[in-house]
Amino acid sequence: MSLQFAKARITKTRTSVENIIDSTKVLLEPLQTPETGQEATISLERRLTFVRQRLRRLNLAKRNLEEATEKLEAAFKELDGDTQRKEEESFNEYGGGATDEIIRIEELVGDLAEMEILVLEELQNRRNQEEQTEQPSRQLQRRSEQPQTGYPPLPNLQIPSFSGKTWEWENFWQLFRHNIHDQPISNIAKFNYLLKAVSGEIKETMTRFQISETGYEEAITWLQSRFGREEVIVEQLYAKLETST
Structure with missing residues (x-):
């Protein structure tokens, strides 16, 4: 691969990465969910889906940029000494720019991972609230439908913790x-x-x-x-x- 072609690939990949990064910022905005349970759950699940899709897309973009950088380095090494000296400044500029974009991606992936955890925690809280709201009616229904064989309501159990041992x-x-x-x-x-x-x-x-x-x-x-x-x-x-x- 020629050095010029490798530079063009770096430029094209960086443009794609910058577009992805710009369109990702909205996913990092604070959670704003409707107050009603069902609408809030749907909104959170949609945000979780978008975050996970964007994480996959960013990781793919990072791999593409890393591959483009490797191609650039390989093309530069194939040049003779005089040509390398002439192209060194340009090579460092393209390579450094690609490295900066990779760092931006890694930082953004970290931010998205934190957002994913926040959404999961909020979803869990919503699920708990729904369970607590629905549990009394379910217990009454179960007792009326199966007065002899129905299961007793689940108590607030103390479960031993498990940390991976x-x-x-x-x-x-x-x-x-x-x-x-x-x-x-x-x-x-x-x-x-x-x-x-x-x-x-x-x-x-x-x-x-x-x-x-x-x-x-x-x-x-x-x-x-x-x-x-x-x-x-x-x-x-x-x-x-x-x-x-």
Whole structure:
């Protein structure tokens, strides 16, 4: 690839990146949701979708710009010494400009990730409010329809926290499954209980799953595959014993 072609590619890619960055700023504006529950939930879910789509687009733009920069460097290295000296200033200008754009993308990705967490937290709060509002009517309906066989209302349970220690997983899961997972409540409510139970890096990972019926199932499947394997439990138990001696 010639140096001129590599420069043209840098220019084209930077223009595309700048357009993406400019159109992303609106997604970082403070959350303003309608007061009514359903409208607020729809608004938050729409914002979450846009944020996640833009994160993917920015990461793709970053890769494209990095590839264009690599092509520029490769083309410059192919030049002879005299030509390199003539093109050095221009090369540094194009390369430096591309690096600045990559830094801007990384900063914007960080801001969007924070916004994603804010939206997820607000969605969780809305879901909790909806559950609290709907729970009394659901309990009455359940009692009237199934007076003999209906399940008792779910109490305010104290669930042991789980921070990612594999040897604590089995005990945590047995309690969580009995008290929450097997109860006749929606997966969204179960997800809310799960988010309250986990902490640290595990909580951050759980917030990446969509707060929905299927999102809860995907989160549980991930936890079981990550912490439920016997060989991993044994390995970490040995490590724990070695550090305690």
